[in-house]
Amino acid sequence: AAGRGAAGAQKALKAIRHASPQIVAGSLIGIRRARDCRTIQETLTLELRFHWRAVDAGDFPEGVRALLSDKDRSPKWRAQRLEDLAPGAIEAMFETLGENDLTF
Numbered sequence: 001a002a003g004r005g006a007a008g009a010q011k012a013l014k015a016i017r018h019a020s021p022q023i024v025a026g027s028l029i030g031i032r033r034a035r036d037c038r039t040i041q042e043t044l045t046l047e048l049r050f051h052w053r054a055v056d057a058g059d060f061p062e063g064v065r066a067l068l069s070d071k072d073r074s075p076k077w078r079a080q081r082l083e084d085l086a087p088g089a090i091e092a093m094f095e096t097l098g099e100n101d102l103t104f
Contacts, residue, residue, distance in 0.1 A: 020059035045102045053093040
């Protein structure tokens with residue numbers, strides 16, 4: 001089927017390399033952390049924290065600008081490479097949102 005094997009892997013790698021290093025790293029950490037969640041509430045809280053910060057102070061708005069607003073497809077990520085991310089920056093995206101944290 002289309003998208004499988006080496007060609008599919010190359011296509012996925014190209015997409016990952018073009019994506020925001022902040023969002024790629026955060027997505028991986030989020031998936032790993034979600035494995036330890038015992039309830040759907042814990043998982044949703046984790047997701048909200050990451051996405052809140054990605055939209056509020058992350059690369060999400062720049063991706064929207066590059067793809068939908070200016071349509072130049074040339075996003076200017078805060079960190080150009082995974083190695084350029086500030087130590088602890090991704091972990092901080094999962095910290096409590098205080099009064100904005102999800103409640104059930």
